[in-house]
Amino acid sequence: MEVVIAGVPELAxxxxDAIERLLRARPDAVLGLATGSSPLAVYDELVRRHEQEGLSFAQARAFMLDEYVGLPVDHPERYRNVIETELAGRVDLAPGSVRGPDGLAADLPAACAAYEQAIVDAGGVDLQLLGIGTDGHVAFNEPGSSFASRTxxxxxxxxxxxxxxxFFGxxxxxxxQHCLTQGLGTIMAARHLVLLASGRGxxxxxxxLVEGPVSALWPATILQHHPHVTVLVDEAAASRLQLAGYYRETFDAKPRWQTI
Structure with a gap:
């Protein structure tokens, strides 16, 4: 697990950078998209690179982490609409290339199983963006979630x-009260996890997540067992880290050729 402490613009x-490197090397890469406040600056930076530097998403595919159950198709906080507003509608992602769990399905368990299969059929997620809740949840895997859980x-x-x-006034x-969410087991199957967090909360x-014991009380701690996790945090979010000085030294000493 690599921890980087910097200002929000630098974290974005x-x-x-990681997403661009992936897309330049593999234009048909599979991205994992998160909602909430944490990834917004990243999406803005990707849009800038698309508009000003020619970064293309035309061959890429993407999967969303989660979706509320029961929100109408046109509700602005339906996560499919949020992703369309914040990223998909601002770059050249092809129609239908972004998929999310179907929170309006008549058979929700069947929809979850179909979503899991769609990720497998796509070859798995290459890079998954993540945020973290104040109680340690990732996606909507609340405390007590099984580490082996699927969508x-x-x-x-x-x-x-x-x-x-x-987000709801x-x-x-x-x-x-309910959502569909990728499980912790689903998230752990992605090849690179990039988690962003900011603010003292x-x-x-x-x-x-970084220094505590692996525990279902803090679901994000399972990420300690992933072989390629990058944790990007600002000074406020890093304020409880006991080894913050070491994380800064490690990042400053990285060889120029080594990326996150």
Missing amino acids: RLAA RIKTLTHQTRVDNAR GDVDAVP KAEAVHQ
């Missing part, structure tokens, strides 16, 4: 709904 640049329906904790209420009751979760 590093994440965008499934989950009930959101009250804390997660409180955290996400800002501050109304906790407007945040759906994420500091304890980041501390547990």
